Amino acid sequence: MTSNSKHRPVETVDTAFEIIDVLKRKDGAGITEIADELGLAKSTVHRHVKTLEERGLLLQEEHNYRISTWFLDYGVYVRNRHPLFDVVKPKVDELAAETDEKVWCVIEEHGMGVHIYGAEGRHSVKTHARIGKRTPLHQFAAGKAILAHLPDERVDEILTEYGLAAKTSQTITDREELNDRLEGIRERGYAFNHEESVRGVHAVGAPIRDQSGTAIGAISVAGPANRLRDTALAEELPTLLLGATNEVEINLAHS
Known part of the structure; x- marks a missing residue:
């Protein structure tokens, strides 16, 4: 392990939050739109989005995904x-x-x-x-x-x-x-x-x-x-x- 390795971002976590940022900025988006926005493969975005949805962080509305109220609980707690x-x-x-x-x-x-x-x-x-x-x-x-x-x-x-x-x-x-x-x-x-x-x-x-x-x-x-x-x-x-x-x-x- 190099001296700087512990400071490198965990790529999967980084990608997950980039997806969340896109969904917030666009007020919801589909897999293709997210992939185009981030320059990622649709398969990669799909895996991340489905994981986030299964954890309750996202909601699917037809072909689009939106951020869920899961974040509200954490935000109110922190405040x-x-x-x-x-x-x-x-x-x-x-x-x-x-x-x-x-x-x-x-x-x-x-x-x-x-x-x-x-x-x-x-x-x-x-x-x-x-x-x-x-x-x-x-x-x-x-x-x-x-x-x-x-x-x-x-x-x-x-x-x-x-x-x-x-x-x-x-x-x-x-x-x-x-x-x-x-x-x-x-x-x-x-x-x-x-x-x-x-x-x-x-x-x-x-x-x-x-x-x-x-x-x-x-x-x-x-x-x-x-x-x-x-x-x-x-x-x-x-x-x-x-x-x-x-x-x-x-x-x-x-x-």
């Missing part, structure tokens, strides 16, 4: 066991009711922002965000709030791996500009999103930090740009968010 979830959930609900906007709690995992819980106010707008959604941290307010409160070496690792891809024309794609923004976030304690992830939507995000000051998550409030502006965006929402995150931090420290 519910996260130490932040039980503490942050009532505060997210409270903020949504108080602001009438969409409120999210986001964590960092494998260098991406993951939405673990959200609540809707009476006037909240629909965006692409959803529970389980993984988003580059530099593209949205909660993500930038987290980046600003991670160790420098961790930030370097994340940005080296994922880069600074643009989601909209307003997304920060320059490393020096991002560094300046992160410094500003550290100074004031919260981050802004001015249409950087969704056109026409503004947001404010504040970190949830552990006792060492490192971010373990963030809460954000998002809404239409014409409603979240001026003092509402610059003063009122940040004040509410900082109070909420501080309360969560205290509860976490004593839970």
